[in-house]
Amino acid sequence: MDNWDEIKTAYQVARMGTVSGAADVLGVHHATVIRHIDALEGRLGVKLFQRHARGYTATEAGQDLLRVAQATDDQFSQLAGRIRGLGNEVSGDLVVTSLISLAPRMVPLLARFQTQYPDVVVRYLTGDRLFRLEYGEAHIAIRAGSAPDQPDNVVQAFHPQKMGLYATKAYLSANGTPKGLDDFAKHRFVGHDSDNSRAPFNRWLRSHIPTASLTFRSTDTHALEEAIKAGAGIGFLPVIEARQNPDLVEIYERQEEWSAPLWLVTHVDLHRTTKVQAFLTFLKEQSKDWIV
Numbered sequence: 001m002d003n004w005d006e007i008k009t010a011y012q013v014a015r016m017g018t019v020s021g022a023a024d025v026l027g028v029h030h031a032t033v034i035r036h037i038d039a040l041e042g043r044l045g046v047k048l049f050q051r052h053a054r055g056y057t058a059t060e061a062g063q064d065l066l067r068v069a070q071a072t073d074d075q076f077s078q079l080a081g082r083i084r085g086l087g088n089e090v091s092g093d094l095v096v097t098s099l100i101s102l103a104p105r106m107v108p109l110l111a112r113f114q115t116q117y118p119d120v121v122v123r124y125l126t127g128d129r130l131f132r133l134e135y136g137e138a139h140i141a142i143r144a145g146s147a148p149d150q151p152d153n154v155v156q157a158f159h160p161q162k163m164g165l166y167a168t169k170a171y172l173s174a175n176g177t178p179k180g181l182d183d184f185a186k187h188r189f190v191g192h193d194s195d196n197s198r199a200p201f202n203r204w205l206r207s208h209i210p211t212a213s214l215t216f217r218s219t220d221t222h223a224l225e226e227a228i229k230a231g232a233g234i235g236f237l238p239v240i241e242a243r244q245n246p247d248l249v250e251i252y253e254r255q256e257e258w259s260a261p262l263w264l265v266t267h268v269d270l271h272r273t274t275k276v277q278a279f280l281t282f283l284k285e286q287s288k289d290w291i292v
Helices: 004-016 019-026 030-044 060-084 100-116 169-175 181-186 200-208 221-229 274-286
Strands: 049-052 055-058 092-098 120-126 140-144 153-161 163-168 189-192 214-218 235-238 248-250 260-267
Touching: 004 019, 004 030, 004 049, 004 055, 004 060, 019 030, 019 055, 055 060, 092 100, 092 274, 100 120, 100 221, 100 274, 140 274, 163 169, 163 221, 169 248, 189 200, 189 221, 189 235, 200 235, 214 221, 221 235, 260 274
Parallel strands: 092 120, 092 140, 189 214
Antiparallel strands: 049 055, 140 260, 153 260, 163 235, 163 248
């Protein structure tokens, strides 16, 4: 398994499904692709592909090879991203990851940064998965909760993510406004579907309302926000976002324990690079009015 060219060729054949497609991606003649596949199958002593009129379909062994080659190719891409990030110019990929709830604020900010630095290609990653800075999966991460403690990361305090309990005027007109915790059991709530959510406001909600009252659930933060705005029930929203919607009413006194501090996290190897420092400076300046 010491010939990466052959493995890379097999990966592209599995991905594209045809010899000609793989040849185009790799920039080689189709005969080279066939020669690599034959040599690799001969070395391994197993068929990696079923040949048919429409092209090539990976066998079970071929699928195993595809998964390993995909992971290896991703690692090479991440390495290239880290190397590009070491340059002195504000150009190339800028990979930023954050909570999806920050997207309404982050996207306009990223667009303004790109206007200022047009040679930057923005990649904005959100979701529940923790993107690993040590593998070059992101240049800058905005994370919530307790301070990240990975030894190779530079961590800076950012802003608190202040949360409030909201409902629409239509929901309150139809169901009344709860006067306290004792009234919560009479209402419908919107919340995270997982009992293991790390967000402090989700944990508070689970501990203060009956499970039966959590009538709209999702693992997608954006879906939960849309459900609250659609009148599906009472739920948590970032205060700075909710204040921009005149149809929303804050229905309970805000608790400090609901807030989650936000942190700016960079890897020590990339923290001082021109591109990362340019974005951190821009982000801090542009986000001054995020405090609520």
